[in-house]
Amino acid sequence: MIHQKEFITASLIVKLGNAVTYYRNMKMEDIGLTSVQSDALIAMLRDPEITASQLKERLNLSQSTVAGIIERLESKGLVSKVTDPDDARKTHLIPTEKGRQLEDKLREIALDIQKALLRGMNADEQAEFSRLLGIALENLNEVRKS
Template identity: 35%
Template sequence: MSKIDWSSRFGTLVHDVARVYSRHFDRRARGNFDLTRAQCRVLVTLHRYGVQTQAELAERMELTPMALVRLLDRLREKGLVRRERDPHDKRAHLLYLTQASEAEIDTIVAFANGVERDALADLSPAERAELSRLLGKVLANLTRTEADAGAPAKPVRGMRDTSRMKQETATP
């Protein structure tokens, strides 16, 4: 078997970029936030996709329900998230952002935009646009492949119009 150049493999690159980007976010966030990156992700995900059940959020974030509950408890204590029983399913809880969370979202996005600037510093505007376009195509390919394989489509409650938001690209 020939030697594999792991540094040029797509999956390796995507994983390494995400890992180092996350570390960079954490390092810059220390002392600037009263929130962890995981808590930021919960807020940004709720902002991006709107009201959803705890189970839907846990699946979307690829967290165990117990790990999500701990994050939600901390965010509820800070007054940033509220839980209400789902009127259509008494076993489920719907998650809502509070008014106080809007200021936190703005802070998270501004901070994440700085981290993104660091990550993309040596790319021209055209290269940035091309990178976004190409990653969008990869995402579409994988999403289509998942759908073709029969992965069940997940309904998304309260999907927001995100066309006005830079936040989508600034997710921590």
Template identity: 30%
Template sequence: MKAQVMAGHLIRRLNQISTHTFAQHMQKSGFELTPVQFAALDAIAASPGIDQAGVANKIAYDRATIGGVIDRLEQKGYVTRSISKQDRRAREVRLSEKGSSVLEEILPIVTALQNDILSKLDEDERSEFLRLAKKAVY
């Protein structure tokens, strides 16, 4: 019996390729940053003062573990947290000067590595893949 090609398996493998490619490029560039940390930095840059739950929602990440991601970014000096004036239970997050600088430096690297993730596809196939992936996700 021939094994079926399953969407879930291909998506998992593509995620592994994406994560590995991201890690290689970050390491080559001298940064210790995971894809989730990058996504959080990018979300915080887009919405300064966002709370941790908002970051989790923006990057589709587990609310229970986003605190650890933010902790690591804070330890690296990339973000600052403060208690919200509107809700004392919430912590607002902002990029630090260092975080803004790092994000500015790595954005071109992350943009460039996107082609490496889909390196086996030509330009038209990449466009089609992105169109279909967006349709499946949104």
């Protein structure tokens, strides 16, 4: 029989991830994006010539998932694909003007979510929480690559 004490940390992380995704999706509804679509658009806004394979790595998603996200963002007029003039095999994902107009709203939503997530923690606890989450994420990323 599996006892919750055996995997309490993993269980809490899964629940936290689900809660954050739910909250983000709720906030993103007003601008017509899902949580993962906003992550992709934010990555494109930070790196305006990112390729699909770079986006896949940055978001830790499968190629087929990234392809679907790009297709949906493109159909919403938020991103366009531009073939690299020096290498026709590469396609860059460029945020459109409509996509760039969402940058401030995406930042506002991200800050709101972070504020809700960290409420009740002092500055040292927030820093430690972020540090520990970074270690946990790095550990899982290493497992994924092996």
